Amino acid sequence: MQQALGIYGGTFNPVHFGHLALARALRDRFALSEVRLIPTGVPPHRTPDISAAQRLEWLKLSLSGEQNLVADDREVRKGNVSFTFDTLTELQQEQPHSLLVWLIGGDSFAHLPSWYRWQELLEMGHLVVANRPGFSKLPAEIAGEFAKRHAEASPQTLARGKISVLPLPLMPASSTLIREKLARGEDVSDLSPIAAILQQSGLYSKNT
Ligand SMILES: Nc1ncnc2c1ncn2[C@@H]1O[C@H](COP(=O)(O)OP(=O)(O)OP(=O)(O)O)[C@@H](O)[C@H]1O
């Protein structure tokens, strides 16, 4: 079987149980020996008010004890806008014999046409999409790509240019929900592995 590397980029502001469940499912469904979780330094489409270094540190803490899920700090170190095209290009150069298996949520997938060099991105590896509200209302150009490229989610179907859906139930966890709850002073221990740290930090409370 071909060597393959799992890639999961996100803002992780902050990391939540949905992120971890997706990374584990990507690893297990495709029998990947490694999944890199890559926090954005400066994300292309938003400006988080929590530093990249802080988001990375929380992600690392959340991954301790996880098998083969590794935090990758390349975008944080860059300090400028991180395009997925550049990150995948770099990883492919580092691992020329690996197939890149990259994961995004259904909401990101629906917005893919706004991404830098998005059509080329689809040719750079095997894209895996996690169901999320938004996935059911794909714009025509994305629905067309999906129909053309769709493959079952299994180690045997992994191939450059294909798109698979990760067979998981919808997971309501989101960083937005955590930020909103923390701003209201509510408990987030059912949403994030670092709930206590988040609550103690006061970083998302209304007065900061
Ligand atoms: N619960 C989830 N189900 C499916 N995909 C998810 C889920 N949470 C995050 N993702 C996907 O993971 C990637 C990184 O997500 P991100 O770090 O931005 O978290 P988020 O919960 O979407 O944050 P926010 O609420 O601030 O938008 C994105 O492609 C997003 O679509």
Ligand SMILES: O=C(O)c1ccc[n+]([C@@H]2O[C@H](COP(=O)([O-])O)[C@@H](O)[C@H]2O)c1
């Ligand atoms: O490359 C792009 O143009 C691009 C545009 C939007 C988002 N992304 C990447 O998609 C991932 C999820 O982004 P976000 O904003 O939903 O956390 C993260 O790794 C971003 O760098 C990438």
